[in-house]
Amino acid sequence: MILTVTPNPALDLTWHVEALSPGATHRVPTAAARAGGKGLNVARVLHGAGHEVLALATTGGATGAEFTAELAASGVPHRLLAVRAPTRRSAAIVDDRRGETVVLNELGGPLAAEESTALHDSAVQLARDAGVVAICGSLPPGFGAEHLGELVAAIAASGVPVVADTSGPALLAAARAGAHVVKPNREELEQATGRAEPLAGARALLDLGAHLIVVSLGTEGLLVVGRSGAPVHARLPEPLHGNATGAGDAAVAAIAAALATGVDLAADTDAAARARLDLARRATAWSASAVLMPLAGELSPRHAELEAAVVATPIHEESR
């Protein structure tokens, strides 16, 4: 079972607009309202791909009630902790003509100290039955980088690999706590490490304690950088356009699915090097497949065809 942990879930609202015009009023069809947050999207992708998953999140208030009802209807197995602060909203406004999406992410209400402890304890307990744990997304006030670090360390200490997809100080804390894989995007990596060059940023996270870094590069694909072996750059020959919301989550799903096979992606072996190359291909294809779908958490049926088209190239550097 793959456990996903979403400390700061959101009720995701997606509106499609023919052409978004500044300062104008638009008549739009009813928003798709879904239980969201990166960990929920990861769980949806894995559930859709036939993996056994469990999504752990918090819920509160009227938005939390809608979140809970939608998640129950989705069929994705889940465990929800009731908290006092209302579940935040996230809004995606897709401009169908330009293929651009404006996203508004609310920050989220605070977790009380006992709620923060309950989230930690639930995650650690559920991780005992998990083959992989993916901890995803931003953190709410009251569950900070230090709490994330403690959670990663506790799960890693029990021998279960952790994938962390977060940003800022939390990204550094996850690496320091020994996350097996850390998946920032290019901007998050630069912001957290201060290194403009993705390979240099990835190596900074490896030096902190992470075992493998996957850097998503948007239309330029992604990088897989381990402590040993050549880094791999994977990309599609032609970038795809669509709704980029959820593309990174699809990459995290591919990472979790790879770890669930029991392979040590970070090992200094030929098998691990091949597994990293396979992962780079699949994560790139799943990301691109998510871009083709109107809502986060779904893969286009074209993912296998796209995976065959991905160009994955080991990077042999002249110098470090």
Next chain:
Amino acid sequence: MILTVTPNPALDLTWHVEALSPGATHRVPTAAARAGGKGLNVARVLHGAGHEVLALATTGGATGAEFTAELAASGVPHRLLAVRAPTRRSAAIVDDRRGETVVLNELGGPLAAEESTALHDSAVQLARDAGVVAICGSLPPGFGAEHLGELVAAIAASGVPVVADTSGPALLAAARAGAHVVKPNREELEQATGRAEPLAGARALLDLGAHLIVVSLGTEGLLVVGRSGAPVHARLPEPLHGNATGAGDAAVAAIAAALATGVDLAADTDAAARARLDLARRATAWSASAVLMPLAGELSPRHAELEAAVVATPIHEESR
């Protein structure tokens, strides 16, 4: 008591963004979530200004539950009819730097035939205790222009003046049914009547059966056009910038408040001509005061000062 009727209410979400950027992700504070739709905004303005009001609307689904809870907390007296379709959402995204607002209005789910009848019957019954009825906003599927016309006619037949603020065929139906005042904006007026010139459009609505037309012109103020007397153009010397959502609703509130005094705004008397001039000033000032507020349904405390600054000019036409 002033009754407002909102056939197609919405849960209004307002997000403030420092500077909205196409295709980008923005971290934003929690949305203000309010029971909205034009009639609710009108009721809020009137309630805030000390008038006795009753807001009639429908609610349904999870969004309806949030709508109901917020309305109860607001203190605005209301009567809600439970319907099957979930209450639609409306989203306003305010770009604080540019002072521009993007609005997304969901169309709304359908009213069943018996729900449509229940709305008509409730409005007619509550109108018996009302001095004025304001029927505001778009119409949901299942309560069309012909239903609006029947409702306006039934209330007007009982001697209670009706203000209608709607668009398209519904605007024409309200005028034909003898609405005392019809308040389109310039675009709605042109679209409904096919006349590009606001005075010509207003006269087309008078010819259909409305008694008085108020045309809101955005930063150019508004026009008050009756069957007799000179039309009045009112405006501020300098336009104000801010959140235009709810500006028209504030004008409707001013119209309803004027009718609630018992004056026949459409009469061919000097008193009525003065009342139309006063209305033009107040409606312009209340609209501008709404623009200064972050949320629809509120007036800036500056409204009295703005009212004193409004320039209201009778238009003496050379020819018709």
